[in-house]
Amino acid sequence: MNSIAFQFDMDLNMLPVEGEMTFFENGEITVACGGASHTVSVTETRVREAVVQAGVGCGLIFFKHKDENEDDKVVCRFTMSGLKNAGEFCKIVNYYIKTNVFAAADKPEKRRCEKCGKLFVDEIRVCLFCYSKFSVIKRAASYMKPYAGKFILAQSLIIFSGIMYLVIQTLNAHLIDEYLEPMRGTAAEILTIVGIMLAVRAIGEIIFVLNSRMYNKVTISYANDLRSKTFAKLQTLSMHSFSKRTPGDLIRRIMDDTNTIRDFITDAGRWMVERMIFFVTALVVLLILDWRLTLLIFIPVPFVALALKWFWKFIRSRYERQWRKESKTSSILHDIIKGIRTVKAFGNEKAEIKKFSVANHELAQISSDNEAYWARLFPLLTFITGIGEILVLYFGGILVISDDGALTLGRLMLFLMFIGYIYGPLRWIVSFPRWLANATTSMVKVFEIMDEEPEIMEKENPDNVPVSGGVVLDGVTFGYKSYEPVLKGIDLKIEPGEMIGLVGKSGVGKSTLINLVMRLYDPNSGRITINGTDLRDMSPKYLHENIGVVFQETFLFAGTFYENIAYAKSDVTPEDVIAAAKAANAHDFIMATPDGYNTLIGEGGQTISGGERQRLSIARAIIKNPDILILDEATSSLDVETEAAIQESLSRLVKNRTTIAIAHRLSTLRHANRLVVLDEGAVAEVGTHVELLQKKGIYFKLVMAQRQNTQLASAATESGV
Amino acid sequence: MQNATTQKDADDKIGGSFIMEELNADIGLLDVGKAEFFLTEGGFTGLRYDGKEHKHVTLRRALPVNQPSEYISVADNENKEIGILRSLSELSESQLPIVVKELDNRYYSPEVLEVISVKDKLGYVYMELRIKNKSEQSHLKNCAVKDVSRNIRMLNETSMIIFDVDGNRYIVRDINKMDKLSLRRLDPYLF
Numbered sequence: 078m079n080s081i082a083f084q085f086d087m088d089l090n091m092l093p094v095e096g097e098m099t100f101f102e103n104g105e106i107t108v109a110c111g112g113a114s115h116t117v118s119v120t121e122t123r124v125r126e127a128v129v130q131a132g133v134g135c136g137l138i139f140f141k142h143k144d145e146n147e148d149d150k151v152v153c154r155f156t157m158s159g160l161k162n163a164g165e166f167c168k169i170v171n172y173y174i175k176t177n178v179f180a181a182a183d184k185p186e187k188r189r190c191e192k193c194g195k196l197f198v199d200e201i202r203v204c205l206f207c208y209s210k211f212s213v214i215k216r217a218a219s220y221m222k223p224y225a226g227k228f229i230l231a232q233s234l235i236i237f238s239g240i241m242y243l244v245i246q247t248l249n250a251h252l253i254d255e256y257l258e259p260m261r262g263t264a265a266e267i268l269t270i271v272g273i274m275l276a277v278r279a280i281g282e283i284i285f286v287l288n289s290r291m292y293n294k295v296t297i298s299y300a301n302d303l304r305s306k307t308f309a310k311l312q313t314l315s316m317h318s319f320s321k322r323t324p325g326d327l328i329r330r331i332m333d334d335t336n337t338i339r340d341f342i343t344d345a346g347r348w349m350v351e352r353m354i355f356f357v358t359a360l361v362v363l364l365i366l367d368w369r370l371t372l373l374i375f376i377p378v379p380f381v382a383l384a385l386k387w388f389w390k391f392i393r394s395r396y397e398r399q400w401r402k403e404s405k406t407s408s409i410l411h412d413i414i415k416g417i418r419t420v421k422a423f424g425n426e427k428a429e430i431k432k433f434s435v436a437n438h439e440l441a442q443i444s445s446d447n448e449a450y451w452a453r454l455f456p457l458l459t460f461i462t463g464i465g466e467i468l469v470l471y472f473g474g475i476l477v478i479s480d481d482g483a484l485t486l487g488r489l490m491l492f493l494m495f496i497g498y499i500y501g502p503l504r505w506i507v508s509f510p511r512w513l514a515n516a517t518t519s520m521v522k523v524f525e526i527m528d529e530e531p532e533i534m535e536k537e538n539p540d541n542v543p544v545s546g547g548v549v550l551d552g553v554t555f556g557y558k559s560y561e562p563v564l565k566g567i568d569l570k571i572e573p574g575e576m577i578g579l580v581g582k583s584g585v586g587k588s589t590l591i592n593l594v595m596r597l598y599d600p601n602s603g604r605i606t607i608n609g610t611d612l613r614d615m616s617p618k619y620l621h622e623n624i625g626v627v628f629q630e631t632f633l634f635a636g637t638f639y640e641n642i643a644y645a646k647s648d649v650t651p652e653d654v655i656a657a658a659k660a661a662n663a664h665d666f667i668m669a670t671p672d673g674y675n676t677l678i679g680e681g682g683q684t685i686s687g688g689e690r691q692r693l694s695i696a697r698a699i700i701k702n703p704d705i706l707i708l709d710e711a712t713s714s715l716d717v718e719t720e721a722a723i724q725e726s727l728s729r730l731v732k733n734r735t736t737i738a739i740a741h742r743l744s745t746l747r748h749a750n751r752l753v754v755l756d757e758g759a760v761a762e763v764g765t766h767v768e769l770l771q772k773k774g775i776y777f778k779l780v781m782a783q784r785q786n787t788q789l790a791s792a793a794t795e796s797g798v
Numbered sequence: 799m800q801n802a803t804t805q806k807d808a809d810d811k812i813g814g815s816f817i818m819e820e821l822n823a824d825i826g827l828l829d830v831g832k833a834e835f836f837l838t839e840g841g842f843t844g845l846r847y848d849g850k851e852h853k854h855v856t857l858r859r860a861l862p863v864n865q866p867s868e869y870i871s872v873a874d875n876e877n878k879e880i881g882i883l884r885s886l887s888e889l890s891e892s893q894l895p896i897v898v899k900e901l902d903n904r905y906y907s908p909e910v911l912e913v914i915s916v917k918d919k920l921g922y923v924y925m926e927l928r929i930k931n932k933s934e935q936s937h938l939k940n941c942a943v944k945d946v947s948r949n950i951r952m953l954n955e956t957s958m959i960i961f962d963v964d965g966n967r968y969i970v971r972d973i974n975k976m977d978k979l980s981l982r983r984l985d986p987y988l989f
Contacts, residue, residue, distance in 0.1 A: 089841060091903065091932045133862070134967040135906035139840070149854045149875070151841035156906065157965035394986045401947045 078102045079179055083166035085110075085155035091135070098138070098153055100170055102179045108152060119174055123147060126174065127167040129160070136160045138167060168562075172602070210513065213520045217338055220303055224295045231295060232350055234288035239354045241281030243362070246494050248274050253487030292347055300339035303523065307331050310527050330526060334519035341516030345509075352502040359498035366488050370473055374496055377465040381500065384461050388454060395450060399443045406436040462500050466493060539616035544623040545704040546608030547573045548594060548735060553603035555593055563589045565758040566603065576736040578746030580776060581755035587739045590755070591707050594737060596620055607705070625703030625730075629710035631694035633685075638667050639674040642696045653700055661696035662726045663689065688719035692726065699730055706731060708738040712745055720745070743783055752776065828872060828881030830888045835896045843900040845872060847880060855880065857900050863953055870901070902932070907967040910960070911936050913980035923950075923987075925960070927968060941966060950987040958988070 079102040088094040088110050096110030104120040117124070123143040130137050137154045155163060172180050190204030221228060252270045256262025308331055363371040413420060413429050420429050469492055476484035550569040556562035563586040571577050579587045592598055593605060596612045605612045612620065633641050642657055643649045654674065658664040666689050670676040678685060685693075691712065698706065711727065712720045720742075728748060740746050752769055754762035754776050762774050769776035834846040835855075842854045852874045860869035860882070870883040883889075889897060912928040923943045928936050941962035943949050949961040958970040973981060973988065 091906065093931050093937050132904040132906065134965070135904075137903075139842075148838045148840035149842055150839075154903070157962075160965070397986065404947065 081166065081169055083159070083162050085153045085159050085163070087135070087154045087156060089151060089154060091154055096153060098166065100166065100173075104173060104177075106152075106170070110153065119170065120177075124174065127152070127170040129163045129167050131157075131160060136163060138163055168601075208517075208521065210517045213517050213524070216524060217342075217520045220306075221295075221299055221342075223302075224299060227291055227295050228346075231288055231291040232346070234284050234291070235347060235351045236354055238281050238284040238288060239351055239358070241277050241284065242355075243358055244277050245274050245281070246491055247362075248277070249494075250485075250487035250491040253490060254485040255487075258486045292343065296339050296343045296346075299342065300335050303338065304331055304335045307335065307523055307526050310529070314526075314529060327526075330522050334522050337516055337519040338523065341512065341519075345512070345516070348505070352505060355498040356502045359495040363492060363495050363499075366492060367473075367476070367484060370469055370476075370484075370492060373468045373472055374465045374499055376468060377461060378499075380464075381462050384458055388458055392447075392451065392454070395443075395447050399440070399447050402436070402440045402443050406433070406440045409433050409436050465500065466496055469493060469496060535616055535618075536614055539619065540610050540614045541616055541619045542608045542610045543704070544607045544620065545573060545735075547571050547575070548705065548737075549606045549609075550590075550593075551604050551606065553590075553593060553600045553605060555589060555598065555600045557589075557598075562601070563758055564593070564600075567758075567760055569753060569760060569763075571735060571737065572750075573735055574733050575751065576731055576738065576749045578749035578752040579737060579739045579755060580743065580746070580752050580779065581761075582779075583741075585755045586758050587755055588709055591709055591737055591739065594705070595624055595626065595707065622701070623703055624705045624707060625698035625701045625734075626707045626709065627691070627694050627698050627711040627727075629713055631690045633678055633690060633693065635677075637672075637675050637677055638670075638693065641678060641693055642674075642700060644697055646700055649700060654696075657696040657700040658693075660699050660726060660729055661692045662722055663692035663696050666692075688716075688723065691719075691723055695723065695726055695730060704734060706734045706736040708736065708740070710739055710741060713741045743780055754779075826879065826881050828883045830883070833881075833883075833893075835889075835893050835900075837896055837899075843896060845880065852880065855900075857883075857897065857904060859901070859905070862905065866905075870897075907959070907969045908939075910968050910970045910980075912977065913983045914938065916983040925962075927960075929968060939968075941968070946987055952988065958984070 080099050082097050082099045085096045085098065086093060088096065094111040096108070099107045099109075101107070103118075105116050105118045107114055107116045117140075119127075124140045125143045126141045128139055128141055128149075130139060135154060135156050136159065138152045140150045140152060142149070169180050172178065190207055192207045193204060248270060252262075252267070252274075256267055256270070311327065311331070360371070363374070409432060413433060420426060469489075473484055473489040473492060477486055477489055548569075548571040550567050553564055553567040554562055555564045567590065569577075579590065581587055593600055594612075596605075596615075596617055599613060607615070607620075634644065638658075639651075639654055642654050642663075651674075655664065658667055658674075666685075667674055667676070695711070708727065712723050724745065731748065736749075738746060738749065746752060747766065749766075751763060751765060753760055754769070754774070756775055762769055762772060762776055764772065770780065828847070832847055836844050836846070838844045838853055840854075843857070844851065844853045845855045846852075854875040856873045856875075856877070858871045858873065859866055860871055867886040868884060870886070872880045872883060874880055883897070886894060886897065908929040908931060910927050911930050914926040914928060915924075916926075917924045923946050925941050925943065927939050927941065929939050930936050941960075941964075943960060943962050950958065952958050953969075956972045956974060958973055960968040960970070962968070970976065970984070973984070976984070
């Protein structure tokens with residue numbers, strides 16, 4: 078028998094006990110918790126609905142009964158960890174109660190790693206403890222393919238420039254041993270050697286410059302590629318993918334994470350090769366010169382490595398603190414400056430100054446503490462690293478002055494020089510694991526976006542019927558979170574060319590309904606058709622091209638008036654733009670600016686008022702000549718006079734188009750053919766303004782409440798308050 | 799410091815405020831004399847008030863952090879506020895346990911007794927905590943915290959709150975009373 082189960086983690090007394098609620102195909106629900114279990118049948122009993130109630134830090138499922146007089150009954154309790162699954166569970170139970178059909182459950186989203194049981198976090202569906210770093214890096218490297226040739230060339234140049242440095246050092250030793258120390262060289266001989274050294278050095282520098290340029294080019298192109306690919310993928314994802322992540326998170330993934338990957342490749346790729354080559358070459362040279370002295374160098378190595386590890390761990394946590402304090406201080410500052418009008422209007426400058434200076438003082442304290450630590454610790458570290466050098470100097474010195482000539486002065490100098498090449502990479506190797514970890518996390522985050530399946534799927538052979546027909550909603554149920562359905566079984570038929578006004582309290586699902594008509598989301602159940610075709614069978618691009626929208630908050634992009642009006646439509650002529658602006662009553666204020674339609678708006682450009690903004694938005698909708706028009710509180714942020722002016726342009730726009738309008742101000746909807754009143758996620762009343770007033774239902778109450786407000790306002794104006 | 803101000807403001811405002819007098823506004827305080835809370839068979843809390851019986855009320859704290867025992871909003875099952883209970887101390891001995899239990903059922907933020915381990919893994923902090931449960935015993939809980947600067951916060955000078963990725967909350971009542979090892983593990987997050 079088919080069944081689905083929901084695991085919960087508390088008993089009814091909120092004690093930590095594992096329990097399970099199972100819903101079977103035959104309508105029975107078994108609740109097992111702490112050894113006891115009981116069964117309820119939703120078909121036989123009087124259960125009307127299974128409801129999830131979220132508390133603070135915990136939640137519960139309860140049954141509502143068909144008989145209103147019967148008490149609601151708590152079935153199980155759980156911590157927040159169970160909330161999402163509880164919602165899914167109840168959805169299936171409720172669907173069964175309503176239709177007697179046992180809906181196959183969606184595959185429950187994995188929340189924990191199957192291997193180690195740790196929670197997935199931050200919408201990352203890969204376990205950060207268990208994923209294979211190698212495969213992630215391999216994938217990141219695969220994006221390097223187009224640049225493979227240049228990359229390899231750049232790498233070989235590094236090796237070459239490294240060798241140049243070694244040659245200089247060896248020449249240096251040669252100069253000391255052969256000419257300077259025995260004091261037998263001639264000026265010409267010395268000049269020859271110095272000249273060769275200079276030439277080698279120059280070649281080395283040239284190679285270094287070439288290499289840097291090539292390397293930067295390759296890594297920048299690589300990061301650009303990765304960023305464009307991620308961004309392009311992001312554009313194909315549904316609103317749901319956007320709303321489950323914050324804009325900040327997405328921007329960070331596109332910008333910061335791709336940069337982290339680039340930095341890693343630049344640093345790890347470039348310096349790792351270089352340092353490793355230096356390390357190995359230096360080691361070989363040193364062993365050939367004197368293997369005993371070489372071993373001496375390695376005596377302090379374990380200490381240096383340990384000291385470095387400890388040092389970084391210590392300093393990192395301190396700097397992390399400083400970093401957090403910095404971000405707190407800057408966010409306080411950001412808040413104050415952004416809200417400076419409010420601060421000044423409320424005369425709260427002094428309090429704000431105090432708030433900022435307290436945070437600033439704390440930051441200064443931490444920063445100076447950290448600097449002091451750094452100043453104390455760093456010399457210690459240098460001291461430990463220096464021990465190897467001292468040992469070499471001491472024993473090497475003895476070898477140089479000993480009679481058997483075991484070591485020459487030049488070779489000792491070479492030795493001391495090469496110690497740096499041995500100790501240098503150590504510093505780097507210690508911090509490498511963390512570095513690698515950060516880069517691979519970024520890779521995981523970026524690849525996750527690339528791998529995400531768009532929820533709004535585009536059909537392979539879309540059926541793009543003309544959208545001029547009517548819109549029909551057929552049993553549409555939808556919720557942004559599965560446990561909180563916003564719309565519950567909406568049935569609505571909108572005739573072609575009809576204007577529908579959506580009315581209802583805020584939060585009742587008006588905007589959600591139009592989001593579904595625009596197919597920014599797909600309904601959880603039921604369907605929406607235009608001209609008899611399911612929206613899911615049309616291509617989203619085609620649909621969006623034929624729907625015009627005016628929102629309450631118009632987003633204007635940085636650009637000119639012209640670009641903003643022509644937004645999302647490439648094949649427009651200047652006449653189109655001007656005609657649209659005129660129809661939207663925007664032409665006059667645009668022409669009042671010195672650069673007319675070429676005036677820059679948005680950040681740093683011309684400032685425009687709310688009314689002007691709204692008119693631009695209407696022009697933007699008009700220019701698309703859409704068959705379906707959606708007005709979401711298009712005029713509610715405006716004053717009555719401006720609204721009247723805009724209403725006029727809107728009425729031109731609405732003519733002969735299927736229109737769905739939401740307005741808080743009910744008078745705005747007087748042109749609507751029918752009004753649809755939503756209440757608690759369902760259609761409560763449908764009719765014309767007059768019909769609904771006569772009905773004396775919800776609409777009547779809303780109108781009366783607004784009328785009272787208006788009367789209050791006008792009374793206040795009259796009495797001069 | 800912020801807390802001190804709020805407390806002072808609160809002291810000034812308990813039992814009326816100048817705004818209420820000037821504007822003749824009313825926050826809709828519940829007349830405790832007329833209210834009778836009761837437990838329903840279904841496991842919820844009900845309220846008989848003003849001649850009406852509500853079988854499933856929801857209690858919400860208006861100031862859960864600063865004054866958890868004052869200003870508790872009581873709403874019916876359609877989420878309409880019936881009234882605000884000014885203070886738990888106004889309740890009779892028989893009524894108090896019912897209301898306290900309902901609040902306990904709604905607000906679940908177990909107290910952290912010990913921090914067993916804290917692992918910072920790639921920007922996410924995985925914690926193993928020993929938390930106190932309702933039976934005054936303790937059990938272990940693993941949780942993951944993202945964006946630590948936002949989700950591990952000091953509520954005031956001494957207490958701290960941790961929000962995990964699921965939205966669970968854990969409270970450290972007094973960091974000064976924690977054992978040294980736990981405190982050291984939390985140290986990087988004390989702000």
